[in-house]
Amino acid sequence: MTGAGASVPPELPPLRDVIRRYDLAARKALGQNFLLDLNLTRRIARAAAPLKGADIVEVGPGPGGLTRALLIEGAGRVLAIEKDRRCIAALGELAEAFPGRLDIVEEDATRLDIGSMVGRPARIVANLPYNVSTLLLVGWLGGPDWPPWWDSLTLMFQREVAERIVAPHGSKAYGRLSILSQWRARPKILFDVDRRAFTPPPKVTSSVVQIVPTEMPAGVEFRTLERLTAAAFGQRRKMLRSSLKGFTAMPEQLLAAAGIDPTRRAEDVPVEGFLDLARAARIAG
Secondary structure, eight states: OOOOOSSOOTTOOOHHHHHHHTTOOOOGGGTOOEEOOHHHHHHHHHHTOOOBTOEEEEEOOTTTHHHHHHHHTTBSEEEEEEOOGGGHHHHHHHHHHSTTSEEEEESOGGGOOGGGGSOSSEEEEEOOOTTTHHHHHHHHHTOSSSSOSEEEEEEEEEHHHHHHHHOOTTSTTOSHHHHHHHSSEEEEEEEEEOGGGEESOOSSOEEEEEEEEOOOOTTOOHHHHHHHHHHHHHTTTSBHHHHGGGTOSOHHHHHHHHTOOTTOBGGGSOHHHHHHHHHHHHHHO
């Protein structure tokens, strides 16, 4: 399915009116902060280009601000997954305005096998609910199939989380999330979004991050890497020979097999070093 509108259909009311009519005040418990500026949401949508004819997954669309932008910019089909029942009727208005191009699923995205619901490759574009953003990201990065069912992630995060995603080793922001985001994908921060652009305004600046899958490193399993990094950064100020005791009973032998100085700290080891550790752990069995 394709279709690229040039402007908002005249039958669509202003988003603020929709929010008022359906009493859609953002709920902190759901991590909601709504984007109402169509110029900004269209900029986010264009960052995921080319959209024409593409299958797009949006998690947490709320009243549909970004959803409108994705459809206006030409997305072929948008699968909108929304947990908040209050928003479903508002999204239904969009589905009527863009016939055949918007599918709405009322469900918790953390419980869904989204890849089975869309064509390959699809793109995920979302202003994620902040309280589940990291959980969703790690799930998408850790799938057993690679290349994954998505060909890009264009996502909104709190700036602090975005910096952790792209951080190089040796920096204060470098940690478990950095490695899980970079070991077989390429993340970058596209632009920042001022807190005043949201309703209600969060306490911090947000950033739009794009992540594109790269080649799968040989001999590395995600679950091993996940456990390894959890142990290493769980006590990040300790030397690896101590912090990795939570991963293996023989950390110094593992470090020697990977060619890593046991007195180093986790933040000083690059992504490739952790991949070598994961390979050594796999061999050790």
